[in-house]
Amino acid sequence: MSGHPGNPEPLSPRAKLAVTAGKAAAAVSRAAGRGSGSVIGGRVALKLDPDLLGRLAQHLDVVLVSATNGKTTTTRLIAEALRASGPVVSNALGANMPAGITSALAGGSDAKYGVIEVDEKYLAGVARDTTPKAIALLNLSRDQLDRAAETRMLAEKWREGLSGTKAVVIANADDPLIVWAASSSPNVVWVAAGQEWKDDAWSCPSCGGVMQRPGDDWFCGECGFRRPAPSWALNGDHVLDPHGSAWPIHLQLPGRANKANAATSAAVAAVFGVPPQVALERMYQVQAVAGRYDVVTFQGRELRLLLAKNPAGWLETFSLIDQPPAPVILSVNARGADGTDTSWLWDVDYGRLAGHPIMVIGDRKLDLAVRLEVAGVDFRVCETIDEAVQLAPPGQIELIANYTAFQDVRRRVGN
């Protein structure tokens, strides 16, 4: 798997022109203050050469990473692990649709590996265009219900799109929708990575029967679709490899979900001959991912910035925050990139925040206020993050925000 053409075929003049034009567009976009420019650059390049993504990828050993949650972090962890074996190009900033991916790959002509985060809706297409060596599938759950496809339909599309793929698929055995999506692939490495959120997989993706979920196991009572035997597993603070050896996970990133991401990343690294010990040691270097998990100082107070975009993400986030009386600021928006329907707030068990001083901000602070009122926990509604921080009792503040709310906070605190 680690074999790499020593003398890759050079890019065609057309592809080169497309890369150059894309970079120029990105520079213009950056100069205009419109973000990193990677997406606009990729769009320009793809327009000039629609096959550019495939052409850029053919010089690389490509790893694709997709999921509802954890794909940006896992992409970073895999990239760090594979750097043990060669240079890596990656869309580390989370621009995960074809234009952003093209732009990222265009910046890495000397790389050996391409580690690519892919938006769930584009996975099948990007897998077709880039002929990946490995595909990591972490989890699927409800997200942006006002515009996303149904969660089960997404699993179905993955299943069709990945059917017969030549890639090694590294997939979470604990998520029935992931197992359904992956099991059309001939070569799957199952990882018992866990999945706290279970409410999108109570009916069997195969036959619709009611799922039975005793302990960590799951199976359909009607058709026999069941959890596959994993060859890798997350076990507390260790990764168990297929030989049964336990490797300690040392991460700066907090929480169970990130340990799960590390376990999956170790299994991916092994596909390319990087041993788990080496892979896991390298993952320690990852400190914050696009601002997530970063601890910043703002108005003389320490804030930890946590991103939670959907019920499954909030659930994992609640399990990693400091115990009460650690103050918590919650911020929720419902702009286009968040999904405009806030109904999902009611799938999140905010009762788990009882005992924390809670401050509420964001465009949809009143939706949160009603949610918390019904959960029976105390809270304060604030107009701004400045006010919320001023009201917070002593201690490091845990700030949990959904997508655009998180970006708003980062801008304000200068992260």
Next chain:
Amino acid sequence: MSDSSLRLVWVYPDLLSTYGDQGNALVVERRARQRGLDVQRVDVRSDQPVPTSGDIYLIGGGEDRPQRLAAERLRRDGGLERAASNGAIIFSVCAGYQILGHEFINDLGEREPGLGLIDVISTRGEGERCVGDVLADIDPRLGLPQLTGFENHQGITHLGPTARPFARTILGKGNGTGDGTEGAYNDTVFGTYMHGPVMARNPQIADLLLKLALDVNALPPTDDRWYEALRAERIAAATQPA
């Protein structure tokens, strides 16, 4: 109301709880407890029988295949129809609303029989999905303030002669028939397309169900300032020009 506690039954959360539908159960439960009522909440999974002795039944929204599975299992079970004939209060949202009608179009594009507890028939819209904030006037006979909610559906629901429109839309599509109706109800069975969830945006609907179940005309007041603030914000957001 049976015995001393109010029985609140949430039907099939394993299939019909895609749009925060638990919120309706939580709000009804909370507002009952705030009035000193003892509430027993029963969540019924689709491989369990639906109890027939509940006071209030809630049934929520879901995706197309789970909706068909729910209809099949509810028809086979028969518990919800028996509860309805016992006079139970039933409140349904979106996919659940369609299931309570005579028929709807299922995920296979076929006509799927519903439970016929409310006189409506649902078809599938050809145009764009109805997604967005809704503002509507609830049937004045119910004595409720304006309805605010969020809709997200492809279905179109036609009312028969014994179903009354639950509300008349000011903004949004509602039943999608173009006649401005939103939802439907008869004496004890209610249906709406409103998510939000609808009780969080309209706690007076939860109170209406409690009053019907308890057979009382009024309930002790509650501190509703956050609900009121949310309502005011959503109504303003829906009515201001984009």
